[in-house]
Amino acid sequence: MGGGTFASNYANVGFMDREVFLNVYDLTSFNNYSIWFGFGVFHTGIEVYGMEYGFGAHDYSISGVFEVEPRSCPGFIYRCSISLGHIDMSASEFREFIETIASEYHGDTYHLIWKNCNHFTDDISHRLHCKRIPGWVNRLAKFGALFRCLIPDSLESTTVRHLPEYYHAYEDKMSDSGSNSSSQEGSEHEVVDHKVLISPTRKAEIAFIKEIAR
Template sequence: MLCKIVSVTRKKRDGSVPVYLNVYDLTPINGYAYWVGLGVYHSGVQVHGVEYGFGAHEQPTTGIFEVEPKHCPGFTFRKSILIGRTDLGPKEVRIFMEKLAEQYSGNTYHLITKNCNHFCNDVCLKLTGKPIPRWVNRLARLGKRGLQ
């Protein structure tokens, strides 16, 4: 069953378990930049009372981590956004994250092309069929245009 869910990424799903995107400020400047549609954000996906995030380190091991929802160390919580719902149970979500860990090792983190917001978008698409709001990763998209 997990393979079917992973392979279908754009289909909307109606489930019973809410999936939230928790958004954090990386800098106090976001207090001003947020209102003009800019800002530098960290995000995590909350499901079944666990928040999953992605971060950088130098090892070829997973960069996916778990934290208490809305309490990611080093960041200031801004808001929680209901993205959609899933029917996956806690064990199924855990198996899904362990499989996803193969693609998200800490040494593959890149601020512009593969950051925490990219991770959250992938997770939300696969769990709910819905993407995260575009403003959350807007600066990375603008940066990517500058690299091209």
């Protein structure tokens, strides 16, 4: 699915309900046991106007916000959806909103404890004047903030690097652009200028949002 298809979704959903959903995914099957104790390792995305938005890590100072078909984020196990309320803005207004927010969530700023995908969805829901996400979704990060030494490095690596395809796709694009430009700065500008940044290794299941400068 290419960027044009993602964009066309917004033109055809003006009649859709403006309900906002939090889609919750398991990062590990161990959640089936730990959730009974009130915590787990989760990824979340915000679903609105027929698309889902999440935040992922990469090594570059550009948008880490991506869109994907609802409840189908690759690499995770879908668990459930939670209604957070309704928004009072059109699809085009929401699109501008999410592109603006993307400038605050660069891939190289992702942090398992302080700025992860769940912080992103909670922030988005709050700004949309909807409910905050349930506490159990991001409880591990709160626990880790108090007892950082107890969080194994392997968990952080697994959680942070859940979008490795973007790293390679961007690196390849930079190399190709660099060979046709006079500087790396110019080639980086060329890449960021794309409407969405597609991950070709997953047949464009994920599309990174182009940020609008604030």
